[in-house]
Amino acid sequence: MALAPPTAMAEVVVRDAADREIALPDHASRIYAAGPPADVLLYTLKPEAMLGWVRAIPPNGRDLVLPATRDLPALGRLTGKGDTLNLEGLLAAQPQMILDYGNISPTYLDLSQRVTEQTGLPYLLLDGSFAKTPQTLRILGAALGVAERGETLGAQAEKIIADAEAMTAALxxxxxxxxxxxxxxxxxxxxxxxxxxxxxxxxxxxxxxxxxxxxxxxxxxxxxxxxxxxxxxxxxxxxxxxxxxxxxxxxxxxxxxxxxxxxxxxxxxxxxxxxxxxxxxxxxxxxxxxxxxxxxxxxxxxxxxxxxxxxxxxxxxxxxxxxxxxx
Structure with missing residues (x-):
């Protein structure tokens, strides 16, 4: 089920949470999110690159996301509890890369390596710990060609965290x-x-x-x-x-x-x-x-x-x- 060899294209190399150097397509425009946390991360940074949602947006949330994303298909999840997507479905979506965000464990690392071997797709694993949110927004923003937005969101994430730390420091x-x-x-x-x-x-x-x-x-x-x-x-x-x-x-x-x-x-x-x-x-x-x-x-x-x-x-x-x- 391996994909045909990709045509030559510009690449950006990112070191992921598993300390691997992952070569991604420069300005990737077709990204598959492996689970719901990656869904939200991708939506906030580059919604135009989404191929679909892991789960369809529920009725009470449709007016709270961008109109262009409301009717994207539900593709199922590749990782975690209740995974619903097989590799045929993944390939049918024709992604350029896979993004996963959350706990980093040997299970997830092994899955990412197997999927890359079977599909030829780069698979980026990012640490979902809350403290690293500002850093993750900046790193992924730069990797996806939206560095300015990544910096803006990263700076706001830092402020939200810092404000909470200041409030709780004296408690x-x-x-x-x-x-x-x-x-x-x-x-x-x-x-x-x-x-x-x-x-x-x-x-x-x-x-x-x-x-x-x-x-x-x-x-x-x-x-x-x-x-x-x-x-x-x-x-x-x-x-x-x-x-x-x-x-x-x-x-x-x-x-x-x-x-x-x-x-x-x-x-x-x-x-x-x-x-x-x-x-x-x-x-x-x-x-x-x-x-x-x-x-x-x-x-x-x-x-x-x-x-x-x-x-x-x-x-x-x-x-x-x-x-x-x-x-």
């Missing part, structure tokens, strides 16, 4: 709320400290109560959640947000008793993860306001508008702002 342990990230309709799936799915909780001045393997999602029992006694619950699931105070097995948990269960906005991409990509920058700002409204609550609406304008190239209407911040 004592007793000023940092205990936080639980609830996933699923029962809220019993979570992510431990250090996970790519939850790392912005502590950057926003909270303490993630979930203990366990930081490389994968956790299944949590109601008994364990009571023992952790979170003061704030952040959820990604609307059903859980609506019904948490009605679940007898969770009665008495401080966050639920005090009405501090917050549904994270999800459109066009999740604020916390879903996927864990550049969108987490906005999640950091939103979490800071939820955890410390006296320190970070002011200016959230303006920052939301600025982020959508700069990263997603969308001007939010007043109604859209209300929906997002009312979630």
């Amino acid at each position: 004592g342990p007793d000023q940092r709320p205990k936080v639980y990230l609830a996933r699923g309709p029962k809220g019993l799936e979570s992510a431990a400290k250090g996970s790519i799915h939850s790392e912005i909780i502590e950057r926003a001045g909270g303490i993630n109560v979930a203990e366990g393997d930081s490389k994968s999602l956790l299944t949590v029992s109601p008994e364990q959640l009571h023992a952790w006694a979170p003061e704030i619950i952040i959820t990604l699931d609307a059903d859980f947000a609506r019904n948490a105070d009605l679940m007898p097995e969770l009665a008495g948990i401080p966050a639920i008793e005090n009405g501090r269960v917050y549904l994270a906005p999800q459109a066009p991409f999740g604020f916390i993860d879903a996927p864990p990509s550049v969108n987490r920058l906005l999640g950091l700002r939103w979490l800071s306001a939820k955890f410390h409204p006296d320190l970070a609550g002011e200016g959230l609406e303006a920052d939301l508008r600025d982020f959508y304008r700069l990263f997603y190239q969308i001007e939010l209407s007043d109604d859209q702002v209300k929906v997002l911040l009312g979630a």
Whole structure:
């Protein structure tokens, strides 16, 4: 299934997160994103190079991405849980390169090497850790021929991170709320400290109560959640947000008793993860306001508008702002 030998073209060489030198087509214009985090990264930097989405944009997010990208096909994912794309489908999309962004492990490295051997396509792996977001935006922007945009987004990412660090620097342990990230309709799936799915909780001045393997999602029992006694619950699931105070097995948990269960906005991409990509920058700002409204609550609406304008190239209407911040 190898591709025909490519015709001679200008190349740019990039050192990826696996410390490999990857030769990419200069100003690549047909890029396949291997998973949802790479989808968002590519959209923010060079949406015109997208071949499709891993998953189609849901109805509530269509007006929050550029019109030219709303109806791009759902191509399926090449990596991660629930991969849905085979190599025939990959080749049918006629990409010039593959982009992957997220956890770097031997599994992903092996996959990238196998895919390159079978297709002849360059496969770029980039580290999805939150701290490296500004660097990644600059590196990929330069590699894709949009260096100026990469620098602009990288500089804004640095500012968002620096602002959060400045806010949390003086907080004592007793000023940092205990936080639980609830996933699923029962809220019993979570992510431990250090996970790519939850790392912005502590950057926003909270303490993630979930203990366990930081490389994968956790299944949590109601008994364990009571023992952790979170003061704030952040959820990604609307059903859980609506019904948490009605679940007898969770009665008495401080966050639920005090009405501090917050549904994270999800459109066009999740604020916390879903996927864990550049969108987490906005999640950091939103979490800071939820955890410390006296320190970070002011200016959230303006920052939301600025982020959508700069990263997603969308001007939010007043109604859209209300929906997002009312979630």
